[in-house]
Amino acid sequence: MRTRRSYFPPTATIPRRSRKQTTNVVEPEFCTIVEMADNRTMAQMLQAPIEGYEDTIVVPPINANNFELKQTLINLVQSNQFTGRQDPHNHLCFFNKVTSTFRHPEVPNTTIKLLLFPFSLKEKHGYG
Structure with a gap:
């Protein structure tokens, strides 16, 4: 009967790691502080740019003599x-x-839509 030890001759044994391991100490490298080109915070960087944009939707002036929105409309x-x-897509389709x-x-037609759209919103969102 053969044992496991007999299959591995003493010269072929795998050397075990020593129980005492050396710790590798890494010395930190001190480098000069480099100033960033843009010193804004992430919150400031994520804000949409507002230069060149109007504050609200502006309805163009109407040059028609007898134009009025009917109360039934x-x-x-x-x-x-x-x-x-509700579903905003269904609301816009209607x-x-x-x-x-x-x-x-x-x-x-876009001017008519701009005039009527606030009436299609509830009190919190528009004129309603």
């Missing part, structure tokens, strides 16, 4: 006001359908 827009809990039914020859 305002009521129709207010019948489906956005509260923040708003586009309603505003596309009203046309005035001297006023662009």
